[in-house]
Amino acid sequence: MTPITKRALGLVSAASLIALTAGAAVAQDKRTIAVSIPAATHGWTGGVVYHAEQAEKEVEAAFPNIDVIVKTSPSATAQVSALEDLSAGQELDALVILPFTSEELTGPVEQVKANGTFIAVVDRGLTDPSIQDMYVAGDNIAVGANTAKWMADKLGGEGKIVVLRGIPTVIDDERIKGFTDVMEGTNIEILDIQYANWNQDEAFKLMQDYLAKYPHIDAVWANDDDMLLGVLEAVKQSGRTDIKYALGGNGMKDVVKMVMDESPMTPVSTPYPPSMIKSAIYMVAGQFNGQAPMRGNFKLDAPLITPENADQFWYPDSPF
């Protein structure tokens, strides 16, 4: 054997060894990521389901060794059962969960973690934060506060406004708190705050009633874009011209479109994107594949959506 062939052989064997070990590593690295989310019962959760399904396709295409399983549940109890079914059937490397309620899901998620599963929690945190390896959420306080700052600024720090709130939950409380805290520092008077359950119809009726009750309203804040659509319809019907601004929040595509088109009454919105589920799934995939460490708390900011940046928040194919 000439030194050259010797060397060539050595190279080949070394290469095959590397290939073998690498192949073994890939085989070992077959990962399963389970995603448990609420079923699409209204606009926002519809968006969550859409983005989770998109992430499933994209992550599986990018990383053939990762298997993503998306399961939707219509209620908290159904979600607990879904967790049991998911972890009974297979070994889960990671669980990405958007819990219906923090209290009811904390125990069941803890049991999944006991099998060594990486836990990523989205939107609503667990009652015991030590269970979650990763936490991704939007900033509800900022949704309220950023909207309030913009509105206070545009109204010159004084005026009369009305507020529509959603369903009694932590999310709703935080948004209202973020908003009212900022408004307390101004001369703006909040005439009324009532529940409209994040529902277009109820928001329409409530806004009609506000308009009947108060002869002068400078601006309206509906803490969700679904409700904002009802509000706008009621304002349009009344023909009143005193209302300068009607703002929402959440970054619903119809409202982002209004912002893009520079609607005079709704020139801004704030995102609380359902796509945060996608951020979490991508991060978990990174944790397993790119060895990009992803443990910790990630808070997505709620910057103002303006005509200049609206295209970054515009998902025309999403149902939300």
Add this chain to the structure above:
Amino acid sequence: MTSATTNIAAPEPARRIRWAEMGPFIALALVIVIGTMINSNFLTSTNIANVVTRSAFVAIIAVGATFVISSGCLDLSVGSMMAFVTGIMILAMNRLEPSMGANAILVGAGVGLVVGALCGLLNGLIVTVGKIEPFIATLGTMGIFRALITWMSDGGSIPIDRALREPYRPVYFGNVLGIPLPVVITLVVVLMGAFILYRTKFGRRCAAAGSNAEVARFSGVSVAGVRTTAYVIQGLCVAIAAICYIPRLGAATPTTGQLWELQVITAVVIGGTALRGGKGRIWGSVAGALILEVIANLMVLSNMVSEYLVAAVQGVIIILAMLAHRFIK
């Protein structure tokens, strides 16, 4: 819900019967008087027009429910059905718009009526041919219709084509001689309903089937036929409500019509129709629908009730109204 060995009401003095029938209207008048005292804005024409117009949906559906309930059945699926019919109508109108223009609204409305009648027929057949308790049968279809609208919209919303919005808008926001169009439509539906229930053979058979199905059967009434027809009427009413509803917000969503079934049943019962069947009061149902909307309106207009307690106060008022009704009798 089927048969009840009810006493055929013994002939009472004419004056007392009148009082019992007047119950819901007295309650409505009372709520309005209280409303006027609470807030001077209550009696403004805009506010009254708003409240009456919005109660149109529940009132129209309640007319159908009066038939179903007086025939001794129940329909829990109306809210979901309303959302489903709305979704189908919008999809049909959007599909037809490019070829037909604004006429798509008329054809779409026709499609809605057919779909509504079929949905009602489905409910009716499950109850009568399938012999399933109406509560369970319509609880099942309630889930089915709700899931279908969620599926059709991907959990988001089904908006109507922009080109159709303007021509369709007057159906909710327009008026005839100053009366909002939905109110006119409600009046027509109520008059037709009252005629059918009080002046036709079918109406009397409805009450007969509800008050005692066995006796009705022996007297030659096809109880199954009467009840199925009542469900079809209910389906048509839901479709008419859907026709008025679409132009209001221009979209169907998975939350459209949520819990309306309970509002409808409450309106019918406040109106004096017996929940166990045998007696229907169409005008009472309309008064019931108005009472519910006026109370909701007053909750916002008054500053006395904490936003957290609104539902509790509404519940108390409804129970009080029913108790008053009982004592007037």
